[in-house]
Amino acid sequence: MIQAIGLTSTPRRDLPPLVDDLTFEARPGCVTALLGEPGSGKTTALRLMLELAPGRGVTYFRGRPLHRIPHPAREVGVLLGDVPGHPSRTVRNQLRMLCAAVGVPAARADTMMEVVGIGGLRDQRLGSLSAGMDRRVGLAAAMLADPCTLLLDEPTAGLAPRERAWLHALLRGHASLGGTVLFTTDDAKEAARSADRVVSIASGRLVADQDAADFARTRLRPRVAVRTPHAARLADVLGREARAAHRGVEIVEESGSRLSVYGSSCAEIGEAAFRHGVLVHQLADETGDTALPVPPVPQARTGAGSGVRLEARLEAAAQVRTGPHPGTAASDPRPGTAASGPCPGAAGSGSADPGSGATDPAITDPRPAATGVRSAAATPPAPPAGPAATAGAFPRRARPARDARTVRPAPAVRRIGGPLRPVRYELRRVFGTATPYLTAVLVAVVSAATALVLARAGHTSQNRMLAAWPEPFPLPPAALGAGLLGALAFGEEYRYPALAADRGTVPRRLGLLTAKLGVCAALALLLGALAVTADAAALHLVFGPALLRAPAEWAAPAASWAGLLVGCAWAGVLASGAFRSAVLGLAAVLAVPVAVVPLVRKVLEGPSAHPASGVASRLRALTSAPLPPEADRFVLGALRVMAQPVGAALLLSLMVLLCAYAFTGLRTRVRW
Template identity: 75%
Template sequence: MLQAIGLTSTPRRGLPPFVDDLTFEARQGCVTALLGEPGSGKTTALRLMLELEPGRGVTYFRGRPLHRIPHPGREVGVLLGDVPGHPSRTVRSQLRMLCAAAGVPASRADTMLEIVGIGGLRDQRLGSLSAGMDRRVGLAAALLADPCTLILDQPTSGLAPRERAWMHALLRGHASLGGAVLFTTDDAKEAARSADRVVSLAAGRLLADQDAADFARTRLRPRVAVRTPHAARLADVLGREARADRRTVEVVEESGSRLSVYGSSCAEVGEAAFRNGVLVHQLADETGDAGAPVPPVPGARTGATGAARAELRIEAGAQVRGGAGGGRRPADNGTHTAPQSVIDSAPSAVTRPEVGSEAFPGPARGPASGLPPMATAGAALAAAPAPVPATAPVDATPGDVPETGARDGAGRTPRHARSGRLVSSVRRPTGPLRPLRYELRRVFGTLTPLLTAAVVAVVSAVTALLLARFGHTPQNRILAAWPELLPLPPAALGAGLLGALAFGEEYRYPALAADRGTVPRRLGLLAAKLGVCAALALALGAVAVVVDAAALRTVFGPAVPSTPEEWLSPAASWAGLLVGSAWAGVLASGIFRSTSAGLAAVLAVPVMVVPLVRKVSEGPSAYPVDGFVDRLRALAWAQWPPVADRVVLGALRTVAQPVGVALLLSLMVLLCAYGFTGLRTRVRW
């Protein structure tokens, strides 16, 4: 159960809040529609529930606010907007990466692709998907961790009628297994056809909270839908007869051959068409546009039996949902259901089990089976593992589950409600449960590392050849392709770019959850990014050196380059430069939330920090450091081999260089800034 209590957004200066004291609930086993015109505050209300925007109020998910749930992705599935993924990433790669973030097996990705009916598109790029397929991928991502609650913002926006019917059938299947579904819409007819309860908003305030049957009866006008090739003639006939009989009839021309007649019935329209010889192709009773709104009723709750809801589903949308698995649905109290004769009269390809009953035996059938295409996804979902039972939350005591009206299991009002301060602030979502696996799949899910390595190898080889041909550059700089004019060699720039993409790409394409704000500042995720970027930087440096050496030997002969006598210190310097550049990119992009800022921080080290270090280190030292290695050996408990002396000296020479000192200082500053920004954004309740 989802309970939203007193949600109020933080108003802008001089403007009213987008959401003002909104209180409602979405029950388990039911589909709830949040209805409102564009700009009425529906999306803001969802973001307040998910703690993505600052404001007042609290939302309980089965008795606990989101910030107190250990793994929110396993409790709440979210779809806000389009799929937040890199356009060049494949569908399967995106879902497998999210599996690592949610801590579920990677095979769950293929299972969800089959459930949402796009198993054949697993190798398609996200950027090439249509609007309908994009929604299916987003729904698969929301269902990966098998959450109990689904929150979707305009899930059917821009979809064809067939795709809309499929989407609502899948949501209905999730609710029939005991889950709670909340979706937003601005179409009153869609809300009446597809939901059990309709929560209406106007200017951010609660307008009405009604059962779908009451909503259709009080807010929607019945109409007669007519399709005829002589629409203008029939409209004129109906108007004349209404004026003659002194009746109020409204005729609206929907299209060239379709009419909507308000204030009449099928019998009256059909008799008028017959008397005047007008050919009619279609004549049906439907539910039309919204009528005059009812006055606001704060906290209104209306009950209805399962039979009333069944009648609404049959009368308002049986034809749309019939092939999509429309059948019995559990009543609010779990005991009343529609009469079997009423249920059997609705065209239905799949009869959904009630809450608590067993799912369909056997595997779900695909499109080639006897089920209609729209019913396939719903049947597969019914065969999938059921969500967590609709009882107390996992690892929760009975007192953690509030009853209706924001009371806990002991009948007490929660502390936040008693104090009258239901204050929420922006909350960072929890990081991936398997950070190293998540980072590896994020990095290698696109061709960016391979393309970067290819560009670095080509540029580095050309630069090394030019340095060897025209300049008097030392051999170490020739192998590194690092002329004096460039602030960094191509390999270091490539390593810094990969490091800047580590966080910057996630801020541009959020990966952990759909529109869940920024990437969390978590030590496990940071360590994974630093480790993976360091390995990529070292591999990039090795590729650059090998390619440069091969190019020099091919062009100038085997004598170039010559084998150096002392290679340990240059190798350590080279590795430190690459790793430092990559780490500077990671930390800077995490602080400034941009790839460009991360790459700029990498370039700032040799351009700005190195000259400052050189200026400070100029002149003689008052206390020389000769014999530092001997004194360090004396402090050691055990005698190290002579080779270790060369390693220590090489490391000291590397650190003593201006570039090494600048990198160390930059990394220390960036690390402190990263920790400060992470601590500053911590939520306080």
């Protein structure tokens, strides 16, 4: 159940608001179309409902506003525009990453690909998909968590008629299980043919809220659909008789043997065809275009677990008919009541919960769901309003009915965001593209080449040769690679917002930040080990084993190297999260040795009036548990690293970036 109350967008300067006091309902168990011309405010209305645009008003999803729902993706499935994802990411990797974000098993991605008919495109990249396949991937992403509500913005834009029929059949199957479907369109015939209820808006204001049959009867042009093998002859006959009777009749020859006759009736056309001996196969009063047959809804692989409710949706979609079959009596067997089935995502539904191990029900009717034309005489029963309808649709999760006029949004609510499984999400995000692999190869090659040049030139310490860090360079290649991977951690989120489809900006919460910092630190250490190994192997191969010798002190250089790499990676993560750009994140990493290190070096120059000797022994005294003697070496090594200009500058930069990130990303969102 969706209740939109008083939606009003923030007006632009000297212009009226795009949405002005819009109030309507979308009931469970039926499909609702939000109809309006381009620029009428349909997309803005959806964004206001999802709290993605500033404005007034409130929208309740089964009695709760979106910011009061702990996990919005499990309640509302959203498709706004194109699929948000990196173009080089495959379809399967994208859906598996989103599975970790919404907290469902990764096997759900394969099941949903079978449901929407893209099982053969699992290894196809997002950037190479057609418009129809892109819409299917978007539907799969919206339905991953099996939400009760679907909000779709122009889902059929750019699709072929058969693709449109398939999509509406899938939405009909979702609604037949008690779900709520709301989609926007600017085609009145599509709204009358595919929806149970049509909400018409113009200039952001509500124009009409009608059942689809009433909408078709009052706002669409009635016509007679004729199917005959002698279409040209019958059109000529009807035209001559209309001119003789001085009646205004418009005849449109459709593809094949179809005619659309406006301004006449079935009786008049049938009598004219009988008088002239023209064979007629179909004669029906209709509104809108006659739809093409629907291709079969693809069947998911049978199995236990998360695909159970999806199989039930397939069964319902295969049995649903969206209008009378050509040549049959006008009827509409579609379910129109809220009690037609439980919500797909509600507890206590007729199907098993994901992970329960139950098998899916057998599909008894594998025939394709034919999408015909809604007849003006076929009036589906409207879903009953009130608490009875809600309780019938959602038996265990129903909330008490409230009067829409007395509902007020709750103040001071912290909105929960971020993926439910952040570490798994981050791992799939990182390794879903070739960026980390290409970065590692490039760093190893550049680092080895730089080490060879330094060894040939001489006058370079062994530690700098192994790190491939010449004196004039601000950072070694491994540190730059770690900073790049860190900058992409949040930079790709803002450029390809996989987490922003139903939440607006990327939700920067502590769980997501911790996962990104941990994964980037591990990648940085692996990158550093790879660079040192590549440098040592190159030096040994070219100059022999005499060039390298076992170091007498390795703990302090190793800690310094690890600290440099991890610090650069973390600086990239925090900077890209604070500035919302991967380029600015990498620039912040480069700014540490270029701008911050000289300032810190000036501060640390000169003798100290009070030397900090004996810090290790005093730190040992603060701990009650005995420490091994080797701990002094690690403590002194860490202190020595932080006392260096580069270490101090990096530590200072991390503190500043962390404060900036906390200021921009961890603020409480208060809604009144």
